[in-house]
Amino acid sequence: MFFSVRARLCVLPLAIAATLSTAHAEDIQASESGPGAAEDAHAHHQHTTQASWTEQPLLNKAHNANRRVKLLRVDGLAASQLTVQPPTAADEPTQMEQIPLKDGKAGVRVRGKRQGGWYRVSARSDDGNSRIGTLVYFGNPGPAPRHMLEASLEGLDLSPAILPTEHQNYRAGETWPFLVRMDGEPLAGQAVRLETSAGTARTFVSNGQGLVQVSFPDDFPPPEQREKPQGGHHHRFSQQFVLSTRLEPNLGPAQQSSFNYQYRPGAYDQKNLWLGGGFALLGMLAAAPLVRQRKPKESAK
Amino acid sequence: MKLWQTITLSRMRLGVQLLMLVFLLYGASILGHYLADRVSGALPALACAYDKQTGDHCVLVPLQHQVHHQIGEGLVRLQELTVKMFIPALFTLLTFLVMFVVLNKAFCGWICPLGTVQELMYRLGRRFGRPVKRLMPGKVEKVRPAKWFMLVGLVFALPLATGLGVAPHAAGDAFCEVCPSRVMTTLATGDAEQLAVNTSGWAELAFGAIRSFLFGFIIIAALAVRQPFCRICPMLALHASFRRLSLTRLTKKPHERCEKCGICHKACPMDIHEIWQKDGSKAFHEDCILCGRCAEYCPDDGVIAIKFGPLAVFESSRDYYKGRVKTEKPDGNRARRKALKPRGESR
Numbered sequence: 001m002f003f004s005v006r007a008r009l010c011v012l013p014l015a016i017a018a019t020l021s022t023a024h025a026e027d028i029q030a031s032e033s034g035p036g037a038a039e040d041a042h043a044h045h046q047h048t049t050q051a052s053w054t055e056q057p058l059l060n061k062a063h064n065a066n067r068r069v070k071l072l073r074v075d076g077l078a079a080s081q082l083t084v085q086p087p088t089a090a091d092e093p094t095q096m097e098q099i100p101l102k103d104g105k106a107g108v109r110v111r112g113k114r115q116g117g118w119y120r121v122s123a124r125s126d127d128g129n130s131r132i133g134t135l136v137y138f139g140n141p142g143p144a145p146r147h148m149l150e151a152s153l154e155g156l157d158l159s160p161a162i163l164p165t166e167h168q169n170y171r172a173g174e175t176w177p178f179l180v181r182m183d184g185e186p187l188a189g190q191a192v193r194l195e196t197s198a199g200t201a202r203t204f205v206s207n208g209q210g211l212v213q214v215s216f217p218d219d220f221p222p223p224e225q226r227e228k229p230q231g232g233h234h235h236r237f238s239q240q241f242v243l244s245t246r247l248e249p250n251l252g253p254a255q256q257s258s259f260n261y262q263y264r265p266g267a268y269d270q271k272n273l274w275l276g277g278g279f280a281l282l283g284m285l286a287a288a289p290l291v292r293q294r295k296p297k298e299s300a301k
Numbered sequence: 302m303k304l305w306q307t308i309t310l311s312r313m314r315l316g317v318q319l320l321m322l323v324f325l326l327y328g329a330s331i332l333g334h335y336l337a338d339r340v341s342g343a344l345p346a347l348a349c350a351y352d353k354q355t356g357d358h359c360v361l362v363p364l365q366h367q368v369h370h371q372i373g374e375g376l377v378r379l380q381e382l383t384v385k386m387f388i389p390a391l392f393t394l395l396t397f398l399v400m401f402v403v404l405n406k407a408f409c410g411w412i413c414p415l416g417t418v419q420e421l422m423y424r425l426g427r428r429f430g431r432p433v434k435r436l437m438p439g440k441v442e443k444v445r446p447a448k449w450f451m452l453v454g455l456v457f458a459l460p461l462a463t464g465l466g467v468a469p470h471a472a473g474d475a476f477c478e479v480c481p482s483r484v485m486t487t488l489a490t491g492d493a494e495q496l497a498v499n500t501s502g503w504a505e506l507a508f509g510a511i512r513s514f515l516f517g518f519i520i521i522a523a524l525a526v527r528q529p530f531c532r533i534c535p536m537l538a539l540h541a542s543f544r545r546l547s548l549t550r551l552t553k554k555p556h557e558r559c560e561k562c563g564i565c566h567k568a569c570p571m572d573i574h575e576i577w578q579k580d581g582s583k584a585f586h587e588d589c590i591l592c593g594r595c596a597e598y599c600p601d602d603g604v605i606a607i608k609f610g611p612l613a614v615f616e617s618s619r620d621y622y623k624g625r626v627k628t629e630k631p632d633g634n635r636a637r638r639k640a641l642k643p644r645g646e647s648r
Contacts, residue, residue, distance in 0.1 A: 267494045
């Protein structure tokens, strides 16, 4: 009896494992929000002129046509087309779509019916020596961007090594890895310069694997001086940054690659840990009477 | 005693709970940065999306976002009321159901990280001799509606009101704002950010204060009260709505000794008296988390069972009960072992 009961117990963990594995096969998260949603809301109101805070070219998000199309604008770079790289599964070939620019603008369209996730977008100068890249997020289910990021672009390529996830974005005070490659090969000892729209500039150097650890500065103005973000529902303040690197080979012209995106204030911006700890302590005190051992009454003796 | 003879349902459940706790708290660190995005966004357990290392996400996160951004905002824009607006929310519920049909509320009793931590705290309470505070019939009935208020109010009404523009933005994911699992799971990864209270507005401040207070209260209360937060968790209510659709369920046959026994009620961490007083489908109450303790502590053969379809995965037996009470009392306290007699002493 004991054995038969225990043998049947084994079915439960097996059932749990089977259930979780079913989730792998499904594209299930249909949320329209996501790691890029806040940036989209903010970018909706970006200026349409070349940014004054950097001399680097930028790929700026312009007005969104709809949820399936994101309009991008190239600033400071003479380019005729955008290269869009959608996220692909590991067993899928890497896809690169070329979209012609019209008046420096082009719409990035969600792939297939509604394949969401991160899309990598870049523009290369007509002379082929300069490139600017950014990210676009569609809030529909899609493959993880791992396979997409592994594929390197031709020439000098500066790209993120990992991408933000839900509730985990580029934030002040955090360090994120970026990758510098030349024709697909990691580039060691390469200087990468960070510039922010608040005026901060820092330089980092790539390691042997071509990885550069970029620390985002806490250069946000005090909350009361921040411009209130308009539109959308993720009303979170963010600033722009651009990373750039330049390679001057012995032969041939210099090459430059940049990546621009947004970053948010730090984890504890407008937050008070002491206050949170105080309320937690208050909760503990409120629960304390429950765990007190009452003394037995005299009459019970 | 051989190893297999020491395996009980409770020990197996604890093993699964600990395994899932590690997976859900640190899974992305071990198995890949994007794991949570890919595995699911519809886990019927409180696996927090604010945990940067989590292996999966709780269903309540996308559900609130969809009610807020799509249903609420869609109504405001007065677009055509098409099925497009509701499809994402329906997809989330559908995926939730796919998992739920297989395991039912075992997600609460076997997988939920907050449930596991509360259970570990209760075990700690036993270790330190803290009293057992049970909610007896009458009191437990007063607590039960709270989970429905949490589901309707915090998961649906406030996010919808935010989408309609009549509630502050902070209420767009109102349940997440007060969920103590958000604090617990992130603290477990060494991140204190979610314990901090957002002071940028009154709504943010109020939500943060409630969240931190609840976390503190739950952690200490769990030393004496079994599963204190589970009793008001909206996930329990969401599960309860669909529990009859699942293949996994609890069954109880009527038995002549049940009326005077009631050990199953003492063993139940959710203080469900119906498991003692009722039988048939009424015994499988909406608060049941399918932990199986009632079946473990039922002293009669085949009266209470956990079934998967027609298969009894576990059913009560007198032999099992005898072995179980030797190590642990139904209320979770350790059974006192008989003192060894000094050598040479005779009766």
